[in-house]
Amino acid sequence: MRQFTGVDKLIHSFDQALRSLVPGATAAHRENPANIEETQLAVSEARHVAGLMRVNHSGEVCAQALYHGQALTAKLPNVRREMEQAAIEEQDHLAWCEDRLKELDSHTSLLNPVWYGLSFGMGALAGIAGDKYSLGFVAETERQVSLHLEDHIRQLPEQDDRSRKILVQMNEDELHHRDTALNAGGVDLPTPVRIAMTGISKLMTKTSYYI
Ligand SMILES: [Fe+2]
């Protein structure tokens, strides 16, 4: 098997980052769950949904970065395949959120490179700390993402079934990712780490809604 040098890994990471950050560069592997007719949204409703979907899209950029950082540093002898599968499902989420933003005539967040960099660094650090922390980090991230998604589903205008179908499928996947990471030996993270993660995610949701 070919041995990858540090430069190979650097180029690979850069390629992954670009694919996550450049609009249109990620294609979904599964069909978009929003397979029903568009319904009419008032201007203010559409604006709110776009804000929510922009936050969710940023969250998926973070998920990409987390899995990419983890893959670089964690050993994961038994669950590498499962983690790769989760990362592929995150690509679907990213593409579906982007599609919905386009339908709403809106855009992805300008801050995504910042979130990608932060999450990549945290994912890589958790991998260096050890697999049980790395998996614990995945589990905690997925848990927090799921809470956001459930909140956003509640906030959607009643008639916006296209957005709802996407978010419901994403939530189902995230809970599965969380359980996979926990079953693989992910541990509870120290409280200060969890507080820091909540803080960063609050900052992300507050800003990506607007820009
Ligand atoms: Fe996701």
Ligand SMILES: [Fe+2]
């Ligand atoms: Fe996930």
